[in-house]
Amino acid sequence: MSKSLTKREEDYSKWYNELVVKADLAENSAVRGCMVIKPYGYAIWEKMQAELDRMFKETGHQNAYFPLFVPKSLFEAEEKNAEGFAKECAVVTHYRLQNDPDNPGKLRVDPEAKLEEELVVRPTSEAIIWSTYKGWIQSYRDLPLLINQWANVVRWEMRTRLFLRTSEFLWQEGHTAHATKSEAIAEARQMQQVYATFAEEFMAMPVIKGVKSDSERFAGAEDTYTIEALMQDGKALQAGTSHFLGQNFAQAFDVKFTNKEGKQEYVWATSWGVSTRLIGGLIMTHSDDFGLVLPPKLAPIQVVFVPIYKGEDQLLLLSEKIQTYVQAFKKLGISVKYDDRDTLRPGAKFAEYELKGVPVRIAMGSRDLENNTVEVARRDTLSKESISQDNLVEYVSDLLEKIQVNLFDSALQFRNNHITLVNSFDEFKDVIENKGGFVAAHWDGTEETEEKIKELTKATIRCIPNDAIEEAGNCVFTGKPSSKRVLFAKAY
């Protein structure tokens, strides 16, 4: 393993890949396009899960679990959804292997064990869930039905990247059923807000809330609400989506309820999800050339102690002192690690925790014992200072909050500096090509224009922002009238 990472400026993509592997978050597996999430990376996911799960429950949702497999006949019921995903589905056709008579010691698929009906490995669970909901919903009294599931899904991507796009990934998917259109829309918008709050408060990743254009909308949805984040290399990342599904799935799966007037109606639906892709976004929002930078609220280890000593006697003295602080931090719910390994020198440990993004590092040596001091280093600014031990716990507790805020503020400033208003197509191309980030431009609202712009610049409409200002303007490409600006960017 080489000692330093590729610099972001040299090759951003290479930097990202190296960082994920060296920080011990994940690695490529024996299965093409699928990753192994290692304990440190999984710990971040668990922290994300815990918070999101809490937020879902607070907004009235319950968890359940549905099957991995979807019979093809169910999968194809909602046409647009099926069509949208058909190209990237893994399909189970057989249920048994047998010894291969031509190749001793090898197995082959038993040709006799062909399934009557193929099973699609879920790329998303609307189909299996809505076929189930049919049996759960009869009356308006059964509504709203507010369910979330934590699961894995498979999408056979041509090209994969750790966390950002893998063939199998972990996510949560909420699937709700409502009596009215307005209630369903409110639900979809509420979840968009939940995602935005999570991204900003916990990931310290600023996002823009908006709605997708027709061509970027989820297959089978009436509207897709999105949160869009901006990465350090100027590319946008779709960080979460919440869909208003109208009555499309209710019709496809014949899910009706009896309303208060005794009349049958189709239910209104939403679905919403975020995935392990968020970890990719987290990395590309904050990390630097020294490694990962984690916001304290999601860091598996928030504080690490590194002892500096000569000989075992000194280590014993230091350990005793450090253990009292470790206990004090734990009482406050701060996750702390004491690294007393004798196999590495302090400098190597410093580098390791920088690579792994631990927000606060505390070094304590014999000199500190004499002076009642410690050296506190923060990962976000890479600054260090020597402070008195007297207020260590309070100091670090405050510092963690400061780091969380600072990471968000820095990311917000970067993001805001990379939203550029343009009024001509030359300007548009120049900004996309040279500056990157979001370009706020007028658009005539047609798919043709969107497609042409994509061909020419590789930029797509990331969203029509919720807070877009109504203003008369002309499409940056066709010159046709437009009432508000939309955001374009190159995207992951």
Place this chain on the structure above:
RNA sequence: CGGGAUGUAGCGCAGUCUGGUAGCGUACACGGCUGGGGGUCGUGUGGUCGCAGGUUCAAAUCCUGUCAUCCCGACCA
């Protein structure tokens, strides 16, 4: 699927052109000196050279086939 490249120790690589005892760095194990930013010295473990076949006295090296992976495209909520 089109174009390019690569498979040799856990990881990163040299050796292949010109066939002749399997190498280096790192990691790992043990010991000494060390210890406030990636230490040092010594000893040691670890490889059917992707797989199959062929040529040869002899193949990591040459030939044929095959599999896999990576990169650039196409694809992608």
